[in-house]
Amino acid sequence: MSPRGQAARAVVSQPAVRRPTVQDVAREAGVSASTVSRALHTRGYASPAVRARVQAAAERIGYVTDHNARNLRSRTSTSIGVLISDLRNPFYADLAAGIEEELRAAEYQMVLVNDSGNPADEMQAAETLLAMRVPGVIVTPVTAKCPQVLQDNGVHVVCADRELGRSNSDVVLSDNKTGARELTEHLIALGHTRIGLLIDETKWSTGAGRLAGFRAAHLDNFIDLDEDLIAYTSFDADAARLTTRKLLNDHEVTAIISANNVLAQGALAELKDRRLKIPRQISLAAYDDVPWMSLVQPALTTVDQSTVEMGRSCARLLLARIRGELPAKRRLIKVPTRLVVRGSTGPAPR
């Protein structure tokens, strides 16, 4: 019976329930809407008596503030955007978990987007977050453009895990160089001099830092680093496996360091496939400790980068920034790492 509706609209199930508004609460409590607003929101003045009365009334009729209206009017929002590359990778999941925990404690919400490491998806997500008028975003950036656009629009940005070029956003990083150096030195101390490094990228601060730590350890210990032992690979486990195969075929190495948890998976698969005894014949170690690494036999020696804590740091930093508690200068937080020695690393053979 739509009067003159042209395109008959799809039948959308109605919200059905009319939700109470401040007006309703006001009537119920016998005060004005303004007073209700002040009484429910902590900030603002209202006598204890009125406040109690209003709260009781709100409770009674099941009033729940409309965030949309609130956000619109007050030009703020308690939703925070979180842009990560792969939720299925425990690193990002832990990061997100840490962020969520801290945000929730501060009564903020997390809008999580998986950009799959894809620049187009990342920009798309940034646009969506702008539309939501979020006051801040935490991102493991794929492109420098994304944080840039967000900032240009007045959104606070914290980059997590990596830094792209010279941005001026706050950033929280693992202490990649130190972590990688300690891991490498651990192997050197065990007598290894020919150590392969499996790494997927060095354009971002993450890979660059880990590579730098690897180099530094060699330098400090007066070991000539054979550049061919730096095995560049793609970011998935299968590629890492093939690269490991090639590395083992072409070079004599007594130990392998994988630059992240995914690559470690490929490396381990190849070593097992070759029935190499770890650590007797070859040692294996990885940057980024994730749960499976302590379940395999032998358990892997790793660098634990306290990923959940990194997430928390990101959130705390962002919130502080939003609240205006920080000086203008960009802040860089380096989260310390911890070397976790397990069974997969041992004395160099021979």
Added chain:
Amino acid sequence: MSPRGQAARAVVSQPAVRRPTVQDVAREAGVSASTVSRALHTRGYASPAVRARVQAAAERIGYVTDHNARNLRSRTSTSIGVLISDLRNPFYADLAAGIEEELRAAEYQMVLVNDSGNPADEMQAAETLLAMRVPGVIVTPVTAKCPQVLQDNGVHVVCADRELGRSNSDVVLSDNKTGARELTEHLIALGHTRIGLLIDETKWSTGAGRLAGFRAAHLDNFIDLDEDLIAYTSFDADAARLTTRKLLNDHEVTAIISANNVLAQGALAELKDRRLKIPRQISLAAYDDVPWMSLVQPALTTVDQSTVEMGRSCARLLLARIRGELPAKRRLIKVPTRLVVRGSTGPAPR
């Protein structure tokens, strides 16, 4: 210098940028605000020429729709709440990843909340989502009250992974009974008759279903099930390890099935600790295939419940419901499982 401000408000960094509104776009394109709205939003009539002109104008001045205003006025929202128990558990991470993927494809956003399996946090989150006026929520419920409250407020709910009592919400489940039965029968076919089941809960459909499948397999194969072999434990790996220890001490079992991925971790730890040869001395299998299970030696035989696909299903179902494409009757989707036989299960000893 605040004129008569009482509680001096915290200095909050201003949004700084005034974002363009439809009015601005209207001026730029030489049309009215209404027209801009129609031209940008696909629905509604606008001549191709105007539409192009408006879009160009919007692009030029960097206009981005304000979701808050849109949501408020049109009483809709494209944010979907997702309430899960533990993002760090790969099961939930995969579920969330599947959900996010499907939501993003439909231009919806995911607001993710970790309730830690805690009823209070769960209700708190439900309230927040009500405040956000989300049209739907996907939840792995802890309490029946949560889906109930949401529904009472006109929010569509899809329960994922488990069902609590007699709710009338849509639900997406793994085919627990069949999966568990197949896994158990696989062991029975290998000659096992004394199989321990490590399980943490049976109040929810998840545990109940898996237990039922375990029983059914015994029944169908005319094996008397010793009730003592059903080892009830708590939901963490450490507890599972202790329970496994007790199970092994008190009973002769030739195989152990763990009802989920976390418990498997505990069971495996205990078996390794006892230096039991898997599968020669004892077989181990688990419900819920997660990545580490194929990395350990021997790799674990599991039931893969296609978690990511479950997540996608949840999202598809919810969106269909929101769009009003579904009949009123509640829908139950059982996602089929797949038995993945690996090295951890073998013939029963003796």
Added chain:
DNA sequence: ACCAAATGTGGCATCGATGCCACATCGGCG
């Protein structure tokens, strides 16, 4: 007692996009 300051509450406009209707314009057909 009287006035000033402190305190608490109500009124009203407003945030930005959109639903709804009125109306201008155009083309087609009798």
Added chain:
DNA sequence: CGCCGATGTGGCATCGATGCCACATTTGGT
């Protein structure tokens, strides 16, 4: 040649909460 419907556009009110100010009332000081 004029009327009517189709088509496209503009005007205006509205979603719900809150910022800001005015004003009523109380308190305290002298």
